[in-house]
Amino acid sequence: MTYARFHFRTPDGVFTAVFSPDGLLAVRFPPPRPATSKASPEPPGPAPNPKLRGWFNLAAKAINAALAGRALPKLPPLDLAQGTEFHQAVWRALTEIPTGETRTYKQIAARLGRPKAARAVGQACGANPIPLLIPCHRVVAAGGRLGGFSAGLAWKELLLEREARSPRPGHFPIRCSRTNWSSAP
DNA sequence: CCACACTATTTAA
């Protein structure tokens, strides 16, 4: 199995996308610290083939849109094989939440025909390997509480706020630029 | 298998 990592520089920090041969495997949020200093420079990986280049571009646009609070454009194929059947069912349900809207953990559970599995839904959200693009930040707790977020609640609040105020055709020009390739996961 | 101990929950007391 060969992986490719793709780093996106944004005003919100450096995001990383990890690809398997089957598609997008994971999205990582910027490290808590502003990624200072002397981490060993990434060993450059093999030049990406056209298929990977296409995936990279799709991921870049999607991350760009997500950070702007806009609806997501076409995504690259997602490699969800690491998740259980239940997890994948939850993740698929999350992709059906429209931009700017939210659902509760319980609502997602009900959608899956398991009205009492709210807590398990939360667990599946926490296991979501592709936050931001699989919009687990749109899942909140009942009673208007925020719930949790694997990358930190500040991100969840930020994303929800941007989506909520995202003007119709509104633009929020955030640029992503390719910074580097590598071959390790 | 079985038993527990975890959860980004929810509801009732």
Added chain:
DNA sequence: TTAAATAGTGTGG
């Protein structure tokens, strides 16, 4: 604010 209920998953025997 606390406690109990509840489902899925990982771990240890």
